[in-house]
Amino acid sequence: MALIVQKYGGSSLESAERIKAVAQRIVDTRRAGNDVVVVCSAMGDTTDELLDLAAEVNPTPPAREMDMLLTAGERISNSLVAMAVHALGEKVQSFTGSQAGVITTERHGNARILEVTPGRVQEAVDEGKIAIVAGFQGVNRETKDVTTLGRGGSDTTAVALAAAMGADECEIYSDVDGVYTADPRIVPDARKLDNLCFEEMLELAASGSKILVLRSVEYARAFNVPMRVRSSYSTDTGTLVAGALEDIPMEEAVLSGVATDDSEAKITILGIKDEVGEAAKVFRELADGEVNIDMVIQNISNSHDNKTDITFTLPKADGARTMEKLRVLQAAEGWEDLSYDDQIGKVSLVGAGMKSHPGVTADFCDALRDAGINIEMITTSEIRITAVVRQADVAEAARAIHTKFDLGGDELAVVYAGTGR
Amino acid sequence: MALIVQKYGGSSLESAERIKAVAQRIVDTRRAGNDVVVVCSAMGDTTDELLDLAAEVNPTPPAREMDMLLTAGERISNSLVAMAVHALGEKVQSFTGSQAGVITTERHGNARILEVTPGRVQEAVDEGKIAIVAGFQGVNRETKDVTTLGRGGSDTTAVALAAAMGADECEIYSDVDGVYTADPRIVPDARKLDNLCFEEMLELAASGSKILVLRSVEYARAFNVPMRVRSSYSTDTGTLVAGALEDIPMEEAVLSGVATDDSEAKITILGIKDEVGEAAKVFRELADGEVNIDMVIQNISNSHDNKTDITFTLPKADGARTMEKLRVLQAAEGWEDLSYDDQIGKVSLVGAGMKSHPGVTADFCDALRDAGINIEMITTSEIRITAVVRQADVAEAARAIHTKFDLGGDELAVVYAGTGR
Secondary structure, three states, rough: OOEEEEEEEEHOOOOHHHHHHHHHHHHHHHOOOOEEEEOOOOOHHHHHHHHHHHHHHHHHHHHHHHHEEEEEEHHHHHHHHHHHHHOOOOEEEEEEEOOOOEOOOOOOOOOOOEEEEOOHHHHHHHHOEEEEEOOOOEEEEOOOOOEEEEOOOHHHHHHHHHHOOOOOEEEEEEEEOOOOOOOOOOOOOOOOOOOOOHHHHHHHHHOOOOOOOOOHHHHHHHOOOOOOEOOOOOOOOOEEEEEOOOHHHHOOOOOOOEEOOOOOOEEEEEEEOOOOOOOHHHHHHHOOOOOOOOOEEEEEOOOOOOOOEEEEEEEEEHHHHHHHHHHHHHHOOOEEEEEEEEEEEEEEEOOHHHOOOHHHHHHHHHHHHOOOOOOOOOEOOOOOEEEEEEEHHHHHHHHHHHHOOOOOOOEEEEOOOOOOO | OEEEEEEEEEHHHHHHHHHHHHHHHHEEEHHOOEEEEEEEEEOHHHHHHHHHHHHHHHHHOOOHHHHHHHHHHHHHHHHHHHHHHHOOOOOOOEOOOOOOOOEEEOOOOOOOOEEEOOHHHHHHHHOEEEEEEOOOOEEOOOOEEEOOOOOOOOHHHHHHHHHHHHHOOEEEOOOOOOOOOOOOOOOOOOOEEOOOOOOHHEEEEEEEEOOHHHHHHHHHHHHHHOEEEEEEEOOOOOOOOOOOOOOOOOOOOOOOOOEEOOEEEEEEEEEOOOOOOOOHHHHHHHOOOOOOOOEEEEEEOOOOOOOEEEEEEEEHHHHHHHHHHHHHHHHOOOOOOEEEEEOOOEEEEEEEEEEEOOOHHHHHHHHHHHHHOOEEEEEEEEEEEEEEEEHHHHHHHHHHHHOOOOOOOOOOOOOOOOOOO
16 A cells, blocks of 8 residues: 655635545545545635735734744645545545644744654554645744745645655646646647656756745655656646656656746846955855855956956846845945846756767757857756846747757647646 | 733624724733733634535534634634734734643534643733734644634633633623623613623523623633623723622612523423423433523423423524424323424513512513513523513513613614624
């Protein structure tokens, strides 16, 4: 008998009707001979509605109270799913994050899971019950306060629970039936992938693919929990994310897909002294402000004046405050110029096959050149190439690369609406 | 410095605007030099909406899951009130029933408070914080499962917390500004009472007054917690419920008010054997079915055939299943007839003054006779007279008694809409 952990996102639970459909799927999984543990996000728009209410009573609500408020959302969906499963005749019990033993750091709004002690959940499973666990939430061990895990928290709850319980597979249900070679809304002939290794999924998630949250994939990789991306609207087996890069035989390694990201901006510092420690000052300043910088390029020094240029990308959301900090530094350090550009986009190609296929970078650049798209920055990792281009060119760039590497399928991809938390 | 516990009902918290008004009142109480602990019900229609959702996914949901679902309502209102208080610049912390130490029996949906251990709440108060506690909910000590306290549960939470913390007063806020001599919707010149003793309030609550739930008054009386009924829409000081009947000087004892109740039905058994143990069989059967019978009358035996008649009232909600049980018993015992009448109503007069004023019962009967209303049953206690009349006559009976005993004021009463949980 296998132990399957299933996670259902908000769009899969947006109405009583959808909840009943999910309950049927849970019960089917159980009756196919599996133990089943289910993790639920909040129903459809619940979280947004609660956020709106909070904004009305306090524009800067305390984080602890915000967590208390938002966790009501999963409590509601969770107990309703339990009721719906019960209506189908299976034994069932719901658990809050705290009851399921999800112990976190005390950072409200963005806590990290420290440990999962699923004793009560395991007991319920041993008694033949289906266990329904509220996602996105945990409890801080010291103060016993309720915490939330931040964006994608329910995925992380599911993976952490699967790891702690030694589950055979962690199924992540949403309105998309798997991981595609590209976003089907941009690349119509995008093809669903049957499987990926953890590193490939990590690179895709880090490059802008929204299908799985980076943190949950990191967790799954660390604890070697196979994840399966599936749609709650179809019976498709979805995409299996499992295994390590080094375990893929070279002859089977392929290119997995193209990811795009238009959430970043670019900052360029011109005429910074080309001396030891000068760039470090910049990045120390950004790290202290908890700004996640992504691509960094330092140009070759202009030998005649001993000065250089630095360019890096960062989330647009951090743009304004980062520029404020850097303007202060510019005055102190005497940089020649400082510029901010939020009209950029990133396009990335990911795949284990890159290791064994020389010339991929050259083909990548050719594809963009042939499409008349200028590359502003480019970086590579072992299994990823990323280019920064004009934001207006991102979709065309993705299509050009997708075609160049023959990633498409014979049929047009099916696209469902919405995304889950 | 006094410690005030305030309880706000659902209609006082039905919107962000109302929540902000409640927060202002809480902060005003704090700034007047009091320690403040607040108990909140769920916002306006939240509970009904959650009940509707539950009914859609499962017509007979498990009680444990129902409690998990419904307690989300108080979690939402509670954290929003905390945010609104925070926005006004006071230190504040919210608590679930479990965090506030509300320990209950394990009977889901209708648990009873066993004990309140408000260590964390007291700590917050000692740190100068306003504590906001979710009403209606507790935790079962054995299984650590969330429980709910049934109808009026938030009032009970407030009184129990006030008792455990040695509060100086427990204020119950709703949309009514006090206890009236009668329901102002029935008796337009009903007068607000300034104070009542616990026994009078208990008799009024037991006789159909909806202003306070019987259970919370019983709790307040047992632990001698002064309760004050107030409106969250006005600054009126409301009605103080405090003190024991025996402490009221005879010359100050007055008649408090008239209560009406049309939620009961009447069952009559004709021709039951007038022997020891025959009536006991009937009442044992009802007790086993957890039917709360109220008024009971056994008529004088018809001496020629050694048979008698028994009439009693019970909640209409229990009528159908009780009649089913009794029909079985009728067949076994050979009663002559068994009848059910749900077109009755009760009208009661309550007041400590009854003890010291002989002739109240006679005046009560005169008032109904003069209004042309027939009395079907009548019972009395030390400080209460209750008559069963036709349901269509209840309002007229209340007005006649109210006038006869000169309970009215000079002005018409103010009536607000809705009632809280």
